[in-house]
Amino acid sequence: MNTYKLNINNKEVEVEAVPDMPLLWILRDHLELTGTKFGCGAGVCGACTVLINNEAVRSCLMKVSACINKKIISIEGLSENGTHPVQVAWNEENVPQCGYCQSGQIMAVVGLLNANKQPTEEEINETMNQIYCRCGTYHRIKKAINNAISSINK
Numbered sequence: 001m002n003t004y005k006l007n008i009n010n011k012e013v014e015v016e017a018v019p020d021m022p023l024l025w026i027l028r029d030h031l032e033l034t035g036t037k038f039g040c041g042a043g044v045c046g047a048c049t050v051l052i053n054n055e056a057v058r059s060c061l062m063k064v065s066a067c068i069n070k071k072i073i074s075i076e077g078l079s080e081n082g083t084h085p086v087q088v089a090w091n092e093e094n095v096p097q098c099g100y101c102q103s104g105q106i107m108a109v110v111g112l113l114n115a116n117k118q119p120t121e122e123e124i125n126e127t128m129n130q131i132y133c134r135c136g137t138y139h140r141i142k143k144a145i146n147n148a149i150s151s152i153n154k
Helices: 023-030 085-092 102-115 121-128 138-152
Strands: 002-008 011-017 049-052 055-058 071-073
Touching (some): 002 023, 011 023, 049 102, 055 102, 085 102, 102 121, 102 138
Parallel strands (some): 002 071
Antiparallel strands (some): 002 011, 049 055
16 A cells, blocks of 8 residues: 545545556545546446546546646536536436436546636537437436536636
């Protein structure tokens, strides 16, 4: 076991782990930040998406040893009280059904908007096609994304 100093949700934390432990398990098991979900464990479904240096990343594939000197934001650290524009838009459009993939979806959208404040419909579709959702609320998701874009660009 090694000790790692990580910057998670703007706080310095120390965790003991083997070097190849996925960041997902550091968040969920070591730090009890359970908003980031385990879905497939293969980086396919997107339920485990977090931000690393403002980019959307699958935490199930990211080794803890690769997270040193990086800024990690989980859904819990996106805003203290759910007021990030994407979270507000998600609530206004009543997007979630089961909610399992919602943190991954939100973090994917935030990662997209961090890189591009005015993404095209194609870029939005490309980003969201990487998150598997079984609920079928896609029309609400798309409306929420467009609302968040409008809010961010005011």
